[in-house]
Amino acid sequence: xxxxxxxxxxxxxxxxxxxxxEPAKRPDPQQADAQTAFVDYVxxxxxxxxxxxxxxxxxxxxxxxxxxxxxxLSHKILGVSLAAGGDQNGx
Amino acid sequence: xxxxxxxxxxxxxxxxxxxxxxLVDAHPKAKYDAIVIGGGGHGLATAYxxxxxxxxxxxxxxxxxxxxxxxxxRNTTIVRSNYLLPQNGVFYQHALSQxxxxxxxxxxxxxxxxxxxxxxxxxxxxxxxxxRRGNAMRLSGADAELLGRDKVQKxxxxxxxxxxxxxxMGALLQKTGGTVRHDAVAWxxxxxxxxxxxxxxxxxxxTGFEISNGRATGVQTTRGTILSExxxxxxxxxxSMLAQMGGFRLPIESHLLQAFVTEAVKPLIPNVITFGxxxxxxxxxxxxxxxxxxxxxGYNSYAQRGGIxxxxxxxxxxxxxxxxxxxxxxxxxxxxxxxxxxxxSPIIDRAPVEGIFxxxxxxxxxxxxxxxxxLSFAHLIARDEPHKIAKAYxxxxxxxxxxxxxxxxxxxxxxx
Numbered sequence: 215x216x217x218x219x220x221x222x223x224x225x226x227x228x229x230x231x232x233x234x235x236e237p238a239k240r241p242d243p244q245q246a247d248a249q250t251a252f253v254d255y256v257x258x259x260x261x262x263x264x265x266x267x268x269x270x271x272x273x274x275x276x277x278x279x280x281x282x283x284x285x286x287l288s289h290k291i292l293g294v295s296l297a298a299g300g301d302q303n304g305x
Numbered sequence: 306x307x308x309x310x311x312x313x314x315x316x317x318x319x320x321x322x323x324x325x326x327x328l329v330d331a332h333p334k335a336k337y338d339a340i341v342i343g344g345g346g347h348g349l350a351t352a353y354x355x356x357x358x359x360x361x362x363x364x365x366x367x368x369x370x371x372x373x374x375x376x377x378x379r380n381t382t383i384v385r386s387n388y389l390l391p392q393n394g395v396f397y398q399h400a401l402s403q404x405x406x407x408x409x410x411x412x413x414x415x416x417x418x419x420x421x422x423x424x425x426x427x428x429x430x431x432x433x434x435x436x437r438r439g440n441a442m443r444l445s446g447a448d449a450e451l452l453g454r455d456k457v458q459k460x461x462x463x464x465x466x467x468x469x470x471x472x473x474m475g476a477l478l479q480k481t482g483g484t485v486r487h488d489a490v491a492w493x494x495x496x497x498x499x500x501x502x503x504x505x506x507x508x509x510x511x512t513g514f515e516i517s518n519g520r521a522t523g524v525q526t527t528r529g530t531i532l533s534e535x536x537x538x539x540x541x542x543x544x545s546m547l548a549q550m551g552g553f554r555l556p557i558e559s560h561l562l563q564a565f566v567t568e569a570v571k572p573l574i575p576n577v578i579t580f581g582x583x584x585x586x587x588x589x590x591x592x593x594x595x596x597x598x599x600x601x602x603g604y605n606s607y608a609q610r611g612g613i614x615x616x617x618x619x620x621x622x623x624x625x626x627x628x629x630x631x632x633x634x635x636x637x638x639x640x641x642x643x644x645x646x647x648x649x650s651p652i653i654d655r656a657p658v659e660g661i662f663x664x665x666x667x668x669x670x671x672x673x674x675x676x677x678x679x680l681s682f683a684h685l686i687a688r689d690e691p692h693k694i695a696k697a698y699x700x701x702x703x704x705x706x707x708x709x710x711x712x713x714x715x716x717x718x719x720x721x
């Protein structure tokens with residue numbers, strides 16, 4: 215598997231580490247159901263078989279966090295963008 | 306048919322033409338008292354114990370492919386109970402004691418070989434940690450022995466004791482650990498369950514649940530709808546997919562774990578050996594091949610195949626303790642999809658949907674747990690209460706804070 219890093223170009227997966235699927239927005243600790251929301255946020259996963267929006271860290275390259283859309287059935291990379299400066303919709 | 310010396314002799318006289326199939330290839334009925342989804346080691350064991358221990362024989366095992374082709378046939382066949390935390394220690398020790406009598410119980414040769422599991426240590430700090438682990442194992446009823454360098458050298462003279470970076474200072478030995486022929490376990494349980502009246506239905510993929518008023522009443526499958534008030538999910542690797550069909554989420558990620566086997570050589574490795582400074586575990590099969598494995602590839606995957614960089618890492622670890630394997634040829638490698646849970650420990654509990662039960666999150670350790678997982682899951686399904694050895698394996702432990710994190714890694718499954 216190779217990941218096309220926006221800074222470094224096409225690099226072997228061994229240079230990166232995966233943080234798993236991108237979590238939903240961090241809950242507000244002040245909200246009424248904060249306890250349940252944080253358990254969901256920290257522990258529960260969608261874990262899809264198919265396209266998965268993930269966070270990867272390019273530790274042996276530019277040391278940037280990347281948003282990677284990757285198919286977990288085929289390992290095909292569907293899209294890569296920088297995590298910094300954008301929200302979860304890539305904006 | 307009971308397998309025995311007598312049945313072997315009798316069938317020899319008839320030139321082996323009268324052997325009966327080991328299990329009935331069943332067709333789905335409209336309704337069962339209980340359904341177990343997944344015809345792997347755990348699912349088949351669950352069905353067997355449902356029939357044998359709890360008298361439920363109107364049971365179906367639904368397998369999307371053929372039995373025994375998933376993780377039960379893809380692991381490195383090691384059985385052990387060398388855990389630190391008491392929740393795991395007691396559970397896995399129960400499993401190990403079940404392995405000891407399993408062949409007699411199933412009337413099936415699963416080749417249980419208690420050849421010993423040796424965990425090497427390479428520093429003073431690691432010796433202290435292993436001594437602590439050994440004491441914890443003894444408290445959980447397991448056997449453990451701390452070996453000095455000289456004893457290890459006598460047992461395994463081929464190890465690289467004077468490795469400059471990771472010298473071998475000794476080992477923690479569990480004599481009762483060892484290996485079991487993995488696919489024989491699936492076949493043994495399937496045959497025994499089938500004889501007790503369980504329907505083992507192959508090529509029957511579950512595509513959804515029948516849920517009415519918040520209660521599961523059956524499953525939709527590629528071979529029609531099958532009704533049941535009790536449905537057990539035992540599908541390591543794909544647990545999240547089944548959960549999604551039921552409308553809930555699990556604290557699990559599916560990861561990729563590879564295993565490797567070399568060409569066959571004469572008896573070389575007397576037991577199971579693990580490297581303490583990296584991740585490498587090896588044993589020798591009865592056929593002669595060295596069977597070994599290491600770390601996860603590290604990313605979510607359902608592909609059942611992995612990358613070369615993991616192989617390189619595993620082989621480097623192997624070379625660090627036994628440089629002689631540098632001259633052996635690698636024959637095969639394969640990958641399995643494992644359920645990595647958020648604390649590295651399994652889940653045997655009721656699902657958030659009434660009528661559905663979950664046996665999942667076994668990480669690397671599912672194979673050795675097979676008999677105890679089957680028994681505990683059957684207990685939960687039949688009696689609707691957890692077995693005493695599996696009380697800690699609840700789903701809500703993540704909310705209540707009672708997590709069972711052997712390695713202290715936190716909610717980062719690829720590190721467990």
